[in-house]
Amino acid sequence: MSPRNTQFSRDDIVAAAFQLVREEGWNGFSVQAVAKLINSSTMPIYSQFANVRDLEDAVCLKALDLLKERMLTDLTGDRWIDQGIIYVRFAEEEKFLFRALWDARNVDLSKEMGKRFNEFIAATLADYLLFVGLDELEVRMIRLTRMMFAQKLAYWLNVNSNYLKEKGIPELEEYMRRASMAIYHGFRLQFSAESVSATHFCGKGGKNE
Amino acid sequence: MSPRNTQFSRDDIVAAAFQLVREEGWNGFSVQAVAKLINSSTMPIYSQFANVRDLEDAVCLKALDLLKERMLTDLTGDRWIDQGIIYVRFAEEEKFLFRALWDARNVDLSKEMGKRFNEFIAATLADYLLFVGLDELEVRMIRLTRMMFAQKLAYWLNVNSNYLKEKGIPELEEYMRRASMAIYHGFRLQFSAESVSATHFCGKGGKNE
Numbered sequence: 139m140s141p142r143n144t145q146f147s148r149d150d151i152v153a154a155a156f157q158l159v160r161e162e163g164w165n166g167f168s169v170q171a172v173a174k175l176i177n178s179s180t181m182p183i184y185s186q187f188a189n190v191r192d193l194e195d196a197v198c199l200k201a202l203d204l205l206k207e208r209m210l211t212d213l214t215g216d217r218w219i220d221q222g223i224i225y226v227r228f229a230e231e232e233k234f235l236f237r238a239l240w241d242a243r244n245v246d247l248s249k250e251m252g253k254r255f256n257e258f259i260a261a262t263l264a265d266y267l268l269f270v271g272l273d274e275l276e277v278r279m280i281r282l283t284r285m286m287f288a289q290k291l292a293y294w295l296n297v298n299s300n301y302l303k304e305k306g307i308p309e310l311e312e313y314m315r316r317a318s319m320a321i322y323h324g325f326r327l328q329f330s331a332e333s334v335s336a337t338h339f340c341g342k343g344g345k346n347e
Numbered sequence: 348m349s350p351r352n353t354q355f356s357r358d359d360i361v362a363a364a365f366q367l368v369r370e371e372g373w374n375g376f377s378v379q380a381v382a383k384l385i386n387s388s389t390m391p392i393y394s395q396f397a398n399v400r401d402l403e404d405a406v407c408l409k410a411l412d413l414l415k416e417r418m419l420t421d422l423t424g425d426r427w428i429d430q431g432i433i434y435v436r437f438a439e440e441e442k443f444l445f446r447a448l449w450d451a452r453n454v455d456l457s458k459e460m461g462k463r464f465n466e467f468i469a470a471t472l473a474d475y476l477l478f479v480g481l482d483e484l485e486v487r488m489i490r491l492t493r494m495m496f497a498q499k500l501a502y503w504l505n506v507n508s509n510y511l512k513e514k515g516i517p518e519l520e521e522y523m524r525r526a527s528m529a530i531y532h533g534f535r536l537q538f539s540a541e542s543v544s545a546t547h548f549c550g551k552g553g554k555n556e
Contacts, residue, residue, distance in 0.1 A: 278515055283496055283526045286503070290495035306487055316537060317492045317530075324533030328525060 146182040152196045159197050163234035164243065169193070195247050201235040202251050206258055214315070218266055221259060222288045222314045229292035236296050268322060272329070280325045284318050355391040361405045368406050372443040373452065378402070404456050410444040411460050415467055423524070427475055430468065431497045431523045438501035445505050477531060481538070489534045493527050
């Protein structure tokens with residue numbers, strides 16, 4: 139390794155690759171393009187990364203870090219609703235990074251990132267007030283339903299920024315809040331109807347004794 | 348055209364191509380494979396289709412017809428819930444056809460099919476009882492929210508039949524019913540809260556006169 143090869147750190151190279159993918163998608167990414175961006179030959183890149191795929195993986199992981207960081211932003215004071223809005227906005231505003239996260243250039247990494255992301259979100263919601271007092275299956279149904287709704291909305295807005303407008307829905311933030319609260323309160327209604335009928339049953343049993 | 352070229356109708360050829368894509372996906376599809384399946388040379392295919400893409404499009408349209416036909420099945424007596432279940436089951440059971448519909452081998456056709464499918468569904472729900480008395484935006488929000496939920500669930504089960512089990516949800520039918528009704532009743536709660544506050548406002552105004 140010549141000194142020239144070490145003047146660029148791993149982080150410098152990942153940052154340059156990340157910038158290319160962020161602005162142009164994988165089409166704009168190549169070892170040559172990264173080298174050009176940092177004014178270097180391709181040598182330092184090959185000396186720091188075993189192969190192109192390692193560099194691609196590093197770009198994906200950096201995109202995941204950015205998404206996770208964004209997910210912690212406080213928008214409305216309601217963490218669960220904020221996360222829905224932020225996730226969908228990320229898909230819309232960071233079109234190429236969003237695709238890099240989930241479009242499975244590296245299937246195993248994509249799965250692993252999905253798992254990590256889910257764990258991260260679950261941890262941030264561990265003390266979320268609206269879920270207190272619900273049992274595990276109840277929270278799971280509410281969260282899974284909102285998650286799939288938000289994932290598909292993110293997908294559509296990633297593909298077409300006008301998607302909601304074309305569907306006659308004026309505003310993402312308001313729609314995300316309403317849909318999330320509808321899912322939440324709708325399930326709560328079901329849970330209380332179930333516990334009322336369970337109570338009735340027990341009550342009746344008690345009376346007969 | 349020799350007589351031999353006309354012994355296979357357009358429908359025969361599309362049926363064979365459809366069967367290949369249904370069983371093996373686009374990987375199993377080629378003009379040669381279709382010809383082999385109908386025990387023919389490739390000549391009749393080329394004489395009936397301007398190019399391979401026309402035959403591919405015909406396969407996609409046939410898949411859409413099958414999906415639409417399925418969507419009319421009565422499972423539970425509730426058309427809207429049935430449609431959610433049927434759509435997701437189609438994605439799970441007809442993995443390759445589902446992908447052929449939406450994976451955009453022909454982007455324009457995929458968009459056109461999405462539009463036709465949405466119109467078809469809207470027509471079947473025109474007299475759906477639970478939507479009677481709601482205004483257009485209200486129905487739109489309820490339907491769009493359930494649609495995105497069902498689309499993403501369909502996607503996940505298409506990719507992985509164990510998706511729901513892995514998430515700790517035992518049964519698709521029950522979950523689809525619960526999630527759909529949660530979305531429906533949750534939004535209804537919001538609408539009536541809004542109309543109550545509107546009534547209060549009007550009532551107060553009346554009192555002061």
